[in-house]
Amino acid sequence: MKPCLTRRALLPAAAAAVLVSCQKAAPTPFAGTSPVAVLKAKSYQEDLVAHILTGIFLCGLQVKDKRVVLKPNLVEFDAATSINTDVALVAAALHAFRSLGASSVTIAEGPGHRRDTLGLADEAGYWKGVRNFEDNFVDLNRDDVSPIKNFAGQDQFFFPNTVLAADLIVSMPKMKTHHWAGTTLSMKNFFGLVPGAVYGWPKNTLHYIGIAESIVAINRQFRQTFAIVDGIVGMEGNGPIQGTPKTANVLVFGKDLVAVDATCCRIMGIDPAKIEYLTMSADFGATSEAQIQQRGENPAAVRTDFQLMQQYQSLRLA
Amino acid sequence: MAQGYLRPRLEALRRHQNPDGGWGYFPGKRSWLEPTAYALLALQKDSESPAWQKGWRLLRSWQRDDGAWQPNGHVPEAHWATALAITLHCANKIHDAAFRKGVDWLVDTSGSETRLFARLFAMVSESPTGHDLKFRGWPWRPGATAWIEPTAHTLVALKKATKQISGSELSRRIVLGEGLILRRRCSDGGWNYGAKAALGIELPSYPETTALALLGLQGSREADLPPALRHAHHLWQDSRSRWSRAWLAISLRSFGAALPEEPESQQPTHDLILTALEALATPEGGHRYFRPDGVTA
Numbered sequence: 001m002k003p004c005l006t007r008r009a010l011l012p013a014a015a016a017a018v019l020v021s022c023q024k025a026a027p028t029p030f031a032g033t034s035p036v037a038v039l040k041a042k043s044y045q046e047d048l049v050a051h052i053l054t055g056i057f058l059c060g061l062q063v064k065d066k067r068v069v070l071k072p073n074l075v076e077f078d079a080a081t082s083i084n085t086d087v088a089l090v091a092a093a094l095h096a097f098r099s100l101g102a103s104s105v106t107i108a109e110g111p112g113h114r115r116d117t118l119g120l121a122d123e124a125g126y127w128k129g130v131r132n133f134e135d136n137f138v139d140l141n142r143d144d145v146s147p148i149k150n151f152a153g154q155d156q157f158f159f160p161n162t163v164l165a166a167d168l169i170v171s172m173p174k175m176k177t178h179h180w181a182g183t184t185l186s187m188k189n190f191f192g193l194v195p196g197a198v199y200g201w202p203k204n205t206l207h208y209i210g211i212a213e214s215i216v217a218i219n220r221q222f223r224q225t226f227a228i229v230d231g232i233v234g235m236e237g238n239g240p241i242q243g244t245p246k247t248a249n250v251l252v253f254g255k256d257l258v259a260v261d262a263t264c265c266r267i268m269g270i271d272p273a274k275i276e277y278l279t280m281s282a283d284f285g286a287t288s289e290a291q292i293q294q295r296g297e298n299p300a301a302v303r304t305d306f307q308l309m310q311q312y313q314s315l316r317l318a
Numbered sequence: 319m320a321q322g323y324l325r326p327r328l329e330a331l332r333r334h335q336n337p338d339g340g341w342g343y344f345p346g347k348r349s350w351l352e353p354t355a356y357a358l359l360a361l362q363k364d365s366e367s368p369a370w371q372k373g374w375r376l377l378r379s380w381q382r383d384d385g386a387w388q389p390n391g392h393v394p395e396a397h398w399a400t401a402l403a404i405t406l407h408c409a410n411k412i413h414d415a416a417f418r419k420g421v422d423w424l425v426d427t428s429g430s431e432t433r434l435f436a437r438l439f440a441m442v443s444e445s446p447t448g449h450d451l452k453f454r455g456w457p458w459r460p461g462a463t464a465w466i467e468p469t470a471h472t473l474v475a476l477k478k479a480t481k482q483i484s485g486s487e488l489s490r491r492i493v494l495g496e497g498l499i500l501r502r503r504c505s506d507g508g509w510n511y512g513a514k515a516a517l518g519i520e521l522p523s524y525p526e527t528t529a530l531a532l533l534g535l536q537g538s539r540e541a542d543l544p545p546a547l548r549h550a551h552h553l554w555q556d557s558r559s560r561w562s563r564a565w566l567a568i569s570l571r572s573f574g575a576a577l578p579e580e581p582e583s584q585q586p587t588h589d590l591i592l593t594a595l596e597a598l599a600t601p602e603g604g605h606r607y608f609r610p611d612g613v614t615a
Contacts, residue, residue, distance in 0.1 A: 113524075116561035123558075123559075198459070200459060200468070204463050205459070205461070205462055242519055
């Protein structure tokens with residue numbers, strides 16, 4: 001006999017299904033606390049190695065014998081603005097992590113639009129600013145890749161072997177506003193881990209998955225992380241490329257990238273509770289002030305409001 | 319011909335061929351379709367050699383049942399570089415069943431923004447990109463949006479293929495692909511990856527994608543190319559990037575431009591695509607493989 005499903009029988013089943021799916025959609029909030037260090041830095045001419053060593057110490061990061069990947073933000077070059085992580089900070093991080101006994105330190109990036117990564121790095125001053133740059137750099141867009149299973153609803157997704165083999169990935173973003181995501185900080189910076197040789201330029205697959213969803217999925221995947229946010233000069237307005245330079249005179253450090261980005265938002269005068277990818281990350285990182293152990297400067301004391309595009313005025317922190 | 323510039327590049331390519339016959343993006347790395355296709359084009363004069371034939375067989379082995387090529391032996395997905403495989407087949411005058419299957423796959427593939435649902439959605443909402451969805455180009459991989467570079471490479475491949483394969487759909491896709499490129503031109507006269515504006519604010523062009531867009535537009539009836547070629551020539555003069563200069567030289571020489579040769583003192587880098595492109599960009603180095611048959615410079 002065929003099963004006969006009436007509308008009356010279906011309604012409770014549908015209600016139960018909705019209830020189950022709602023329960024599934026509410027993951028347990030992150031229960032721990034995370035240290036985040038904020039240090040003042042007036043310029044790129046300061047002793048940035050000392051600042052980085054202080055930030056690492058304040059956050060309790062262990063570096064010895066680790067294979068470290070430094071992931072700066074290299075996007076485009078425009079001498080009139082401040083799009084990319086300053087090379088002085090990257091060179092200082094290379095030195096600092098080596099001095100702490102890392103087994104290897106590699107600079108790696110996979111820009112989203114430009115295929116000529118090495119040319120872009122040259123324009124951004126990396127060849128001049130980092131000794132033997134080419135020997136220390138991996139173009140993640142054209143690295144060999146390996147699959148991981150069940151990534152963001154995809155059966156398999158490919159990532160560069162350099163980052164899959166790393167013991168520690170150090171996200172080194174520029175502190176910027178972003179015209180799609182609100183902000184682009186240490187978590188969004190991981191878009192550069194996705195290989196263009198498989199996913200293209202731009203890495204359009206991430207847009208189809210959803211920008212916030214992709215940010216969260218990549219950050220769930222890579223958990224051995226540290227962040228050094230270049231907020232000495234950031235970008236406000238129509239970031240991440242066409243905005244204007246914004247001096248904030250800070251460096252922000254932390255192992256929990258969710259907590260780092262939430263802190264950066266507060267420094268930028270943005271409410272982290274209104275940034276979608278941060279609210280979606282609340283089960284694996286600290287977003288509330290109560291959960292973040294602030295070290296170094298108080299974020300409120302170094303707050304400098306970044307100009308927001310018209311459509312993002314509602315993000316402003318009270 | 320400046321053998322002192324070309325020869326070390328060809329020697330570097332021969333030296334860095336992998337044991338499986340292919341080339342990686344960098345020496346010692348796994349073989350991928352894209353660097354293998356460019357290296358085989360650059361070394362076309364070796365095409366009778368066992369080493370070249372080994373690379374060719376490897377490339378052929380990466381074709382999938384659906385006709386597309388996958389990007390290497392480890393990523394089992396259809397890939398835009400199918401267009402390069404077709405261009406390489408044309409350069410070798412091989413127009414067999416595998417070639418036809420590859421052409422069919424290209425003709426059947428387009429950016430996901432032109433799917434029926436996407437177009438219906440665009441009719442009731444304002445497209446943030448401002449793209450005209452009447453024009454269909456090619457994506458980097460199926461299921462994604464069409465962009466300039468894969469569209470340009472596919473146009474080169476399909477225009478070369480029209481010598482062997484005729485069909486109204488193939489011709490229609492060429493016209494629609496050219497239309498996409500023309501409508502995504504930046505206000506400065508060139509092209510970037512494929513967005514001339516974001517949130518209503520104009521974006522600048524890039525040298526390398528300008529070069530590729532021009533290659534894709536060779537023989538176009540609709541395009542007014544001389545201003546774009548002048549712009550490309552200025553970019554070639556101003557650009558420091560070797561990647562950009564190589565693509566611009568390939569493109570401009572395909573259009574018959576007489577460019578000064580690069581200095582012989584410039585050594586090949588360890589970037590094997592760049593090495594192949596710099597070889598192809600020389601006056602006698604094979605830029606003609608990117609020119610559709612029947613299109614005069």
